[in-house]
Amino acid sequence: MTRQTVLILDFGSQYTQLIARRVRENKVFSKIIPYNTPAKEIAAMAPKGLILSGGPASVNEKKSPVPDKGIFKLGIPILGICYGMQVMAEVLGGRVKHTKVREFGKTELFIDDNANLFMRLPGNFTCWASHGDHVIKVPPGFHTSAHTMNAPLAAMSNSKKKLFGVQFHPEVTHTEKGSQILGNFLFKICGCLARWTMESFIKEAVDNIKKTVGKDKVVLGLSGGVDSSVVAILLHRAIGRNSRCIFIDNGLLRKDEPQQIEKIFKSMYHLNLDYKEGSKRFLTRLKGITEPEEKRNIIGDEFVKMFEEEADKVKSAKYLAQGTLYPDVIESISVTGAPSSRIKSHHNVGGLPKHMKLKLVEPLRDLFKDEVRLIGKELGLPDSIIYRQPFPGPGLAIRIIGEVTKERLDLLREVDRRVMDEICSAGLYEKVWQSFAVLLPFKTVGVMGDERTYENVVALRCVESFDGMTADWTKLPYEVLEKISNRIINEVKGVNRVVYDISSKPPATIEWE
Numbered sequence: 428m429t430r431q432t433v434l435i436l437d438f439g440s441q442y443t444q445l446i447a448r449r450v451r452e453n454k455v456f457s458k459i460i461p462y463n464t465p466a467k468e469i470a471a472m473a474p475k476g477l478i479l480s481g482g483p484a485s486v487n488e489k490k491s492p493v494p495d496k497g498i499f500k501l502g503i504p505i506l507g508i509c510y511g512m513q514v515m516a517e518v519l520g521g522r523v524k525h526t527k528v529r530e531f532g533k534t535e536l537f538i539d540d541n542a543n544l545f546m547r548l549p550g551n552f553t554c555w556a557s558h559g560d561h562v563i564k565v566p567p568g569f570h571t572s573a574h575t576m577n578a579p580l581a582a583m584s585n586s587k588k589k590l591f592g593v594q595f596h597p598e599v600t601h602t603e604k605g606s607q608i609l610g611n612f613l614f615k616i617c618g619c620l621a622r623w624t625m626e627s628f629i630k631e632a633v634d635n636i637k638k639t640v641g642k643d644k645v646v647l648g649l650s651g652g653v654d655s656s657v658v659a660i661l662l663h664r665a666i667g668r669n670s671r672c673i674f675i676d677n678g679l680l681r682k683d684e685p686q687q688i689e690k691i692f693k694s695m696y697h698l699n700l701d702y703k704e705g706s707k708r709f710l711t712r713l714k715g716i717t718e719p720e721e722k723r724n725i726i727g728d729e730f731v732k733m734f735e736e737e738a739d740k741v742k743s744a745k746y747l748a749q750g751t752l753y754p755d756v757i758e759s760i761s762v763t764g765a766p767s768s769r770i771k772s773h774h775n776v777g778g779l780p781k782h783m784k785l786k787l788v789e790p791l792r793d794l795f796k797d798e799v800r801l802i803g804k805e806l807g808l809p810d811s812i813i814y815r816q817p818f819p820g821p822g823l824a825i826r827i828i829g830e831v832t833k834e835r836l837d838l839l840r841e842v843d844r845r846v847m848d849e850i851c852s853a854g855l856y857e858k859v860w861q862s863f864a865v866l867l868p869f870k871t872v873g874v875m876g877d878e879r880t881y882e883n884v885v886a887l888r889c890v891e892s893f894d895g896m897t898a899d900w901t902k903l904p905y906e907v908l909e910k911i912s913n914r915i916i917n918e919v920k921g922v923n924r925v926v927y928d929i930s931s932k933p934p935a936t937i938e939w940e
Contacts, residue, residue, distance in 0.1 A: 430456050430623065431455060431456060431475050431619050431622065432455075432456050432457065432472065432473075433450050433455055433456070433457045433458075433474055433475055433476045433477070433478060433613065434457070434459075434460055434476075434477050434478070435447055435450070435457055435458065435460070435477075435478045435480055436462045436464065436478070436479050436480060436494055436498075436511070437459050437460065437461060437462055438462045438479065438480050438482030438492050438510050438511065438514070439462075439480075439482040439483055439484070439492070440480040440481035440483075440508075440510070442480070442481060442596060442598050443459055443480045443481075444459070444754065444757065444795075445598045445599065446478055446480055446598045447459055447753075448795060448797075449597075449598045449606065449609055450609065450613065451798070452606070453609060453613050453614075453619075453621060454621035454622060454623045454624055455475075455619045455620075455621065455622075456793075457478075459757055462480075462493075462494050463492070463493075463494065463495065464494075465495050465497075466495040466496075466497030466498045466500070467497075469495075469498055469501065469503075470501055474503060475504075475618065476503060476504040476612065476613065476617035477498060477503055477504070478505075478506045478508065478511070478612075479505065479506070479507040479508065479511025479512070479514065479515060480508060480510070480511055481508050481510045481511060481557070481558075481596065482509075482510040483510075484510060485525065485559070486513045486514050486517045486523045486560065487523065487524075487525060491514070492514070493514060493517075493518065494514065494518075499515075499519060499588075499590065502588075502589075504590075504612070504616045504617045505589070505590050505591070506591050506592070506593070506612045506616075507590075507591070507593070508592075508593055508597065508598070509557065509558055509593075509596060510560075511592065512562060512582075512592030512593055512594055513558075513560055513562060515566075515590065515592050516564075516565065516566055516583065516592065519566035519590075520566040520567055521562055521565050521583075522563050522564035523560050523562050523563065524560065524561060525559060525560050526560065526561045532556065532557075533553050533554070533555060533556075533601055534553070534555075534575045534576070534595070535551055535552075535553060535554075535576065536552055536554040536573055536574075536575055536581060537551045537574050537575065538550050538551065538572070538573050539571055539573055539574060540570065540572035540573070542572075542584075543584055543586055543591065543611065543615065543616060544584065544591055544593070544608050544612060544616075545573065545582075545611070546611050546615060547607075548607060548608070549604070552603040552604050553602070554595040554596070554597070554601075554604075554605075555595055555596045555599045555601035556575070556578075556581075556595045557596065558594060561578050561580065561594070562580045562583065562592070562594065563580065565583045566583075568585045568587065568588065569584060569585045569590070570583065570584060570585075572584045572591075575595075578594055581593070581594045582594065582595075589616055597609050625804075625805045626805060628798075629661070629664075629802060629806070632665075633661060633664050633665045634665075636665035636666060636788065637665050637666065639746075640666055640669070640745075640746055640788065642669065643669070643743060644669045644670070644671060644741055644744040644745065645662055645666065645669065645671070645744065645745075645746040645748050646670075646671050646672075646737075646738045646746070646747055646748070646785070647659055647662060647670065647672050647673065647747070647748040647749075648673055648674075648734055648749075649672040649673065649674045649688070649692065649700065651684065651812065651815075652812075652815060652818065653799055653800055653808070653813055653814075653815060654752060654791060656692075656803065656808055657750070657799055657802050657806065658748050658749070658750050658790055658791060659672050659698055660698075660808065662748055662790075663698050663699075667699075668699050670698075670699060671699050671700075671741050671744065672692065672699060673700075673701050673703065673734060673737045673738065674688060674692075674700060674701065674702050675705050675733050676703065676704050676705060676706060677706060677709045677726065677729070677730065677822060678705065678706025678709050678710055678833075678836065679706075679726070679821065679822030679823050679831075679836065680822050680823070681818075681822075681823070681840060681843050681844070681847075682840040682841065682843065682844045687811075691809065691812070701737060703733065705733050706833075708733065709725075709729055710831065710832070710833060712725050712729055713725060713824065713830075713831045714830075714832075715830060716830065716831070717829050717830050719825060719940035722825060722940070723820075723821050723825065726820070726822075726824060727820070727821070730820075738785070745785060745786060746785055746788045747785040747786070747787055748788040748790070749787060749788070749789050751789040751791060752792070752794055752795065752796060752799065753791075753792065753793055753794055753795055756792060800813050814856070814857050816856070816859070816860065816862065816863075817895065819938055823836055823839050823840070823843070825938055825939070826839060826863060826864065826865045826866065826938070827839060827865075827866045828865065828867055828939060828940065829868035835866055838883065838919065838921055839864065841918075841919045842864045842866070842915050842919050842922060843864050845911060845914040845915050845918060845919065846862060846863060846864050846887065846911055846915075847862070848914070849911045849914065850889070850907075850911075853904070853907045855903070855907070859889050859890070859891060860890050860892040860898060860937075861888070861889070861890055861892075862889040862890075862901070863887075863888055864885045864887055864915075865886040865888060865928075865939045866883065866885055867883070867885065867886060869884065870882055870883055870884065871884050871923065871924050873923030873924065880923050882921050882923040882924075883921050883922045883924075884923075884926065885915065885924075886925075886926050886927070886928050886939070887908075887912075887926070887927045888900075888928045888937070889901035890931075890937055892932075895937065897931075897932055898931060898932040899931045899932075900928065900929045900931055908927060911925070912925040
């Protein structure tokens with residue numbers, strides 16, 4: 428590795444990604460690897476330090492996860508967190524025992540040794556614990572460095588071998604001095620330098636693209652989202668006109684969105700952009716289709732066909748660029764490294780269809796979403812792209828319940844525009860994870876003057892979320908709801924009723940289809 432790196436051995440903790448993010452917040456690059464990665468492979472990566480994550484297992488179980496014991500002989504500084512501390516103690520000759528008094532939540536930590544991890548920290552502070560096992564005997568060469576009221580051994584250290592363990596979670600915000608503890612490990616113990624910045628990443632990414640691609644050409648499917656947009660700018664900086672962006676208008680986007688994307692990337696950034704109109708093709712294939720999964724499959728299949736047709740026209744194209752992110756990579760590999768037990772599959776992880784002869788270029792493969800946004804800011808992308816709310820690949824087709832027609836798409840586009848206008852006017856766009864409207868498959872009776880009407884119903888959906896895995900409905904102010912409803916009913920012909928979806932995920936999903 429050319430950059431200084433701290434490796435995180437993943438034992439299945441719900442906080443593993445958070446550890447990686449906290450390390451990066453200290454401007455040190457981090458990478459998550461399976462807990463059973465051989466010591467020889469780890470040594471070959473030349474990391475500055477190792478962090479053993481927490482996990483749901485107990486070291487007293489027969490098949491509990493154990494790292495390669497050789498990692499403790501590499502001379503690399505190691506920090507064990509929760510289960511990571513327990514497995515370190517067990518492997519090196521200490522003892523771990525299950526306790527009846529389980530620690531979960533905030534607890535007071537008392538420092539017994541204010542060197543190393545706890546350098547320049549107060550004598551006591553609040554930390555976050557989540558464990559049922561305790562280390563009751565430290566391994567030879569270790570001593571106790573902190574305790575709580577329920578855990579006499581809440582942290583241990585062997586400064587000579589640079590091995591440390593904490594029973595609590597310094598990576599969570601509930602631990603008051605967590606960032607400082609990790610900082611002490613990274614800078615005082617591992618000797619890292621704070622060089623992992625978005626500016627340094629951009630330079631590194633551009634250099635890597637140049638080195639990988641050379642004088643060959645690269646094609647990229649540009650969607651207008653922050654991931655593909657950042658990749659497009661990086662490619663342009665690295666190889667200029669040898670990068671070809673293909674934007675396919677499937678007719679399922681929001682009002683004026685295709686024109687805005689073309690204007691931004693062709694006029695403002697002067698990218699080599701091919702704009703392809705494909706709405707008729709997509710609508711023809713969607714005619715009469717009402718099942719959500721069938722819609723998704725048709726749209727995905729038609730997009731691939733159209734993209735391949737356009738990519739084939741680019742002579743000398745040998746690479747396909749994708750906006751694959753680090754969470755996509757992590758979630759496609761289990762903590763043991765076995766693909767059979769991965770969390771979920773991702774369409775852009777694991778290669779290309781066999782018939783495609785292009786090689787992959789994935790410059791964002793090591794980044795989290797928030798880091799991509801920071802890079803977008805550094806590259807000068809407009810906030811409308813950097814902070815754009817998640818938008819489904821199949822577009823408005825899955826926000827139309829039932830058959831997708833041009834008329835229904837046009838109606839929903841007008842409704843969507845009013846929703847966006849009022850959410851933005853209220854200063855809520857960047858605070859809400861997603862805000863959108865759904866066109867329902869039935870009509871209801873209404874009253875317009877002295878006449879009865881029979882018109883469409885739309886559902887408004889606004890949710891708050893951190894990662895999209897879970898979500899809660901947004902408690903919009905009544906005045907905002909009122910403005911949205913009034914504008915839709917008064918300005919969009921064909922709608923006479925607006926309802927608000929107040930269900931959370933789970934059990935509901937964010938989208939309706």
